[in-house]
Amino acid sequence: xxxxxxxxxxxxxxxxxxxxxxxxxxxxxxxxxxxxxxxxxxxxxxxxxxxxxxxxxxxxxxxxxxxxxxxxxxxxxxxxxxxxxxxxxxxxxxxxxxxxxxxxxxxxxxxxxxxxxxxxxxxxxxxxxxxxxxxxxxxxxxxxxxxxxxxxxxxxxxxxxxxxxxxxxxxxxxxxxxxxxxxxxxxxxxxxxxxxxxxxxxxxxxxxxxxxxxxxxxxxxxxxxxxxxxxxxxxxxxxxxxxxxxxxxxxxxxxxxxxxxxxxxxxxxxxxxxxxxxxxxxxxxxxxxxxxxxxxxxxxxxxxxxxxx
Amino acid sequence: xxxxxxxxxxxxxxxxxxxxxxxxxxxxxxxxxxxxxxxxxxxxxxxxxxxxxxxxxxxxxxxxxxxxxxxxxxxxxxxxxxxxxxxxxxxxxxxxxxxxxxxxxxxxxxxxxxxxxxxxxxxxxxxxxxxxxxxxxxxxxxxxxxxxxxxxxxxxxxxxxxxxxxxxxxxxxxxxxxxxxxxxxxxxxxxxxxxxxxxxxxxxxxxxxxxxxxxxxxxxxxxxxxxxxxxxxxxxxxxxxxxxxxxxxxxxxxxxxxxxxxxxxxxxxxxxxxxxxxxxxxxxxxxxxxxxxxxxxxxxxxxxx
Numbered sequence: 188x189x190x191x192x193x194x195x196x197x198x199x200x201x202x203x204x205x206x207x208x209x210x211x212x213x214x215x216x217x218x219x220x221x222x223x224x225x226x227x228x229x230x231x232x233x234x235x236x237x238x239x240x241x242x243x244x245x246x247x248x249x250x251x252x253x254x255x256x257x258x259x260x261x262x263x264x265x266x267x268x269x270x271x272x273x274x275x276x277x278x279x280x281x282x283x284x285x286x287x288x289x290x291x292x293x294x295x296x297x298x299x300x301x302x303x304x305x306x307x308x309x310x311x312x313x314x315x316x317x318x319x320x321x322x323x324x325x326x327x328x329x330x331x332x333x334x335x336x337x338x339x340x341x342x343x344x345x346x347x348x349x350x351x352x353x354x355x356x357x358x359x360x361x362x363x364x365x366x367x368x369x370x371x372x373x374x375x376x377x378x379x380x381x382x383x384x385x386x387x388x389x390x391x392x393x394x395x396x397x398x399x400x401x402x403x404x405x406x407x408x409x410x411x412x413x414x415x416x417x418x419x420x421x422x423x424x425x426x427x428x429x430x431x432x433x434x435x436x437x438x439x440x441x442x443x444x445x446x447x448x449x450x451x452x453x454x455x456x457x458x459x460x461x462x463x464x465x466x467x468x469x470x471x472x473x474x475x476x477x478x479x480x481x482x483x484x485x486x487x488x489x490x491x492x493x494x495x496x
Numbered sequence: 497x498x499x500x501x502x503x504x505x506x507x508x509x510x511x512x513x514x515x516x517x518x519x520x521x522x523x524x525x526x527x528x529x530x531x532x533x534x535x536x537x538x539x540x541x542x543x544x545x546x547x548x549x550x551x552x553x554x555x556x557x558x559x560x561x562x563x564x565x566x567x568x569x570x571x572x573x574x575x576x577x578x579x580x581x582x583x584x585x586x587x588x589x590x591x592x593x594x595x596x597x598x599x600x601x602x603x604x605x606x607x608x609x610x611x612x613x614x615x616x617x618x619x620x621x622x623x624x625x626x627x628x629x630x631x632x633x634x635x636x637x638x639x640x641x642x643x644x645x646x647x648x649x650x651x652x653x654x655x656x657x658x659x660x661x662x663x664x665x666x667x668x669x670x671x672x673x674x675x676x677x678x679x680x681x682x683x684x685x686x687x688x689x690x691x692x693x694x695x696x697x698x699x700x701x702x703x704x705x706x707x708x709x710x711x712x713x714x715x716x717x718x719x720x721x722x723x724x725x726x727x728x729x730x731x732x733x734x735x736x737x738x739x740x741x742x743x744x745x746x747x748x749x750x751x752x753x754x755x756x757x758x759x760x761x762x763x764x765x766x767x768x769x770x771x772x773x774x775x776x777x778x779x780x781x782x783x784x785x786x787x788x789x790x791x792x793x794x795x796x797x798x799x800x801x
Contacts, residue, residue, distance in 0.1 A: 227632075335507070336514045339784075341739030341776040344757060348522060348769050351761045424636070431638050432743050436758060451641055462648045469641035477636035484632075 221489045228485025234478035242294035251285035253292040253445050258283050265463055277467055280450070281457060286464070289445035290471055296446045297427050297475055300361055304426035305419055307365025312372025313415065317403055319373070320380025334373050342367055343432060350438045360439050364426045375418050379411055413490040420483030424476045431472055447472045500792055500799045508785040515777040516567070520560050522773060523766045567774065577765040586753050586771055592662050593752030596675065596745065597737045599668050601730060603676030604683055609726070612687025613719065616695060627688065631681035639740065643674035643747045660749035671748045675741060679733045686729055690722035724794050731787030735780035
């Protein structure tokens, strides 16, 4: 573009406006405007950062030890009840453990499982998807078949059965979920790789004599990044919900760990008189998953506005 | 069409065989199934007895073939907990799970399609925002927690609905809503996207230019085409719902196969769990095959590729 001569006196705001109207917005400016103008993305980002901070700072900001049982102080109501106390703002559970502290430590479990399971499934699924999409033919047939078989298996039941047989623990839940929920990564990576397999810069790399691993890692993979991030947020949310369901059913993370799903399950017994024991961890789960989903939707809108659906 | 059908059928059969092998192997990953069946307190002699009784001392492939052969004849083994054929335990409960899955599917579709259509007709208005909010909330709400909240509010506080069991049709209302709401966003997004795409197409403009009534354009021309992918999704989602019903059935003590699978897991009654995994997977295979067929029937372009 041809730069119009710019007035040297920039003192008045009028001249500044004129300057901005002459200069086209830079790609960075467009990105910034889209990012900060996207309400869903900003909401998701802020809530997620808050939950992340809560999880990381739990040892410093939690008012009590989340495992400390004080049977004389059991089932204290939260602060919004008439008999609530500031010592335990969210009350205490049936074993007299501080509910706010357990909630804060619970964020660590959800986030850890969400991120770790997402990374494992991301590596498995992306590898399968990119190989199937790039090579096509027999490789594609075999991988598509594996994806079909995986989709036919009922995730919740298989995860429950495996965890029940091996024994529930944080590591087992992460591994089981990671090895189960790679399907969406594989499906999305496969179709996006198919789309860019034939474009000029891949052909150019081939003609220049690049090795196949090099093409896959330096030409294909970086162009998948936006899709990868969006799927990653979806799968992280899914892993968190699945962990909560498994723990709720007693075959996930085991007590006394403060998993939010486990807290909901422990609150069931007192559902009639202290429904907040179920509502509080449930709302926390809801907010966490909501923020991750909004972040993912936002990234999709910002990076590829045409695919908004 | 015949060629396409045969290809799909062959694939479905291959998937079914693989799935049955995976469900067969699933309960062996923990090591020796004889120990799992015998329980923690069993002596070495008892374990040996069980190994002989269930034929667990034979090669794994022979065991699988034997198991698959009998499964084809409707014999899914015997539950060591009830001392009863598995098929008798599960058979009577399939109906409950199917009813729940179907009601949940109907709830999801009845909520999602009108909202999706309205959102597409009036994009970026308040109705679009209501649809979007409904779908964003549905995606983030843990179904088991939604079920519990409904139970507290509608069952315990207002005493409108029964909170557990499967005796009457009222017992299915809350479970169906909890299960169905989780599937609603997928339907709504697909309907909205499909309608938006179709409404901007040339033949809709032609139909409008011809002076057809707005309702006729919308339902006869647009919705009919936009709904095709939704039909396929319905089949797949129905399969997912049956798989996910285990959590909801457990919350509401609804006596379906999911509930019995969970109970069986807690008492190491493995043949029952295995049978439920097998049934749900096979059912999904059948559903996806049917959805492929319906799709090919509705959209001839698919048959060629």
